[in-house]
Amino acid sequence: MQRREWLRAGGLAALGAGLAGCAGDRHADPAAGGGSAEPVRHWKMVTTWPANFPGLGSGAARLAESITRASGGRIQVKVLAAGELVPAFETFDAVSRGTAEMGHGASYYWKGKAEAAPFFCTIPFGMNAQEMNGWLYHGGGLELWRELYAPFNLVPFPAGNTGVQAAGWFNREIRAVEDLKGLKMRIPGLGGEVMARLGATPVNLPGGELFQALQSGTIDAAEWVGPYNDLAFGLHRVARYCYMPGWQEPGPTLECIVNKAAFDALPEDLKAIVEACCAAVNDGMLAEYTARNQQALEQLVEEHGVEFRTLPEAVLAALRAATDEVIGEITRRDAFAARVWTSYASFQQRAAAWHRMSEQAVYALRG
């Protein structure tokens, strides 16, 4: 989808109108023969994304629809784009204080709230999507995440993944570490801290502000997601080179956060529905990126003449060394982050050993 196409399709308009009924509705389940007196829950889902933005926003919309549908309308979820109810980066606080019952975003936006937060989204040279899911669901990751968010009255769920991202869009070639110096780059999470060690100035901006910031020269470079999403924003019109692979985001997990009081008040079946629908979007969003990135890649190369480049070995080595420094400092100053890192790093090391013989070996068979 082109930027203009996405705008034409109502990209920036409010989404989810029509899902919400009137406050005070009573739920009558036609299949159950009616007569039920359960109040309809009207839930707001605030997000860090532009309305219905491909993959991320549409994933949030699918999550809202599936909860609404699976609950037979007993929970009616209305999606609110970044800026509609609260700005993108107030999503966490809005759900924490109950202004909205749920939110969709990425935990690495909240590193100012909790040092360990980025580990549950993605970290440089860390795990890919498949490994993140293994760690979160079956390696103790989700339990740690719940523990971290509990003091904020939040219950987190994995709710999407983009797969490996791009390293970003640049207006100049990156041939050596020196080329990163003085670069003002949009790059959130630990990736930004790593870039700062190499002389860049990282900034964080919500996705919806990227195009203008690049066009106006407020920033020199930006990493957003990858071909599918970067094409939708038109980043290829304001930057010349796209670098691969996304060393800084090898498989970011998106999050659904639910206000704890709202979640705890749900009957068991609705809790199970929220949980299943989050896992379903966790599954479906990665599939969407897998299908759409390849199409967008062809379009960027063939129609728009974008040059995809690979970061030089020396730059990657410097980024890796700076990553070790950044993680070392975080885990020395924050005890919870140290616990999370121990769990994360040990899982990654073992998963890597298995994947070297399995997933990686199968990719290699293809040449």
Add this chain to the structure above:
Amino acid sequence: MQRREWLRAGGLAALGAGLAGCAGDRHADPAAGGGSAEPVRHWKMVTTWPANFPGLGSGAARLAESITRASGGRIQVKVLAAGELVPAFETFDAVSRGTAEMGHGASYYWKGKAEAAPFFCTIPFGMNAQEMNGWLYHGGGLELWRELYAPFNLVPFPAGNTGVQAAGWFNREIRAVEDLKGLKMRIPGLGGEVMARLGATPVNLPGGELFQALQSGTIDAAEWVGPYNDLAFGLHRVARYCYMPGWQEPGPTLECIVNKAAFDALPEDLKAIVEACCAAVNDGMLAEYTARNQQALEQLVEEHGVEFRTLPEAVLAALRAATDEVIGEITRRDAFAARVWTSYASFQQRAAAWHRMSEQAVYALRG
């Protein structure tokens, strides 16, 4: 989990007792204030797996539990292991004729029913788990699968994936193509047809019969799943070498099949619940394998001294050439299989181009 541990934990005993209530129950939802007259649906889920077998059987059990829980007991799903109601390989027929409302298995077991069936599970040198999900959910795969199964009164859903499997367990070393000659090997799906071209005799056996068949010498070799599951069956006690990677199963999708009449009779909310719970197990099962395979791998190597080997290049090249022959013949004699293959192959080719720059490049960063 060791074979004995798994047996001790009740591996072969019937599962799911306690889930089912009495026929003729009426559903009264306490949260809804009671008074509902909707009949409780007691559904049987037949499976191709031993009861609660790690990953596969436990995935089926989780699917049953989550549907039961998310529906507030309006559907109560009871899992039946292979052989309890029908033998493993009669799962398809049992759900087709309505003896059971749903089933959990793998579509490549049904190549005798429809030539195209294996494409929806896995094919040699084909797509990995992430790519299969991309194709099924966002590349037209699921629509083709629904079309293929419709004449059998079945609605299929992706419901799990093991990730890359092992090439199998052998009592002799495989140093050249000649070593495959005369080998009686348990290997289902198209992998078996490919092995036959190279002089082996493929047989298909349900998982629960593998250990005895290898022990008694009825078969000389067997591929089952990978470290996690092969350790549970104790295959390392009856075969010496484990070969990697699973060229024949690079990312098999497991299936949930629902009898079409039973599915169509569901109200919209229960349809959405079945769909979301299938997607949730599709997500969760791969995560389980990712977490457990690495642990089992260490145990097999360190405690049991298993030798993991890599298939020689020349053997892989011969397997690939035979795969092209087998797929060529199938698509020439079956028009529907040709349609599926066109869709599958084109998706894989494009996904491979993107993954070379992204997933594969990130694995390579690790060295």
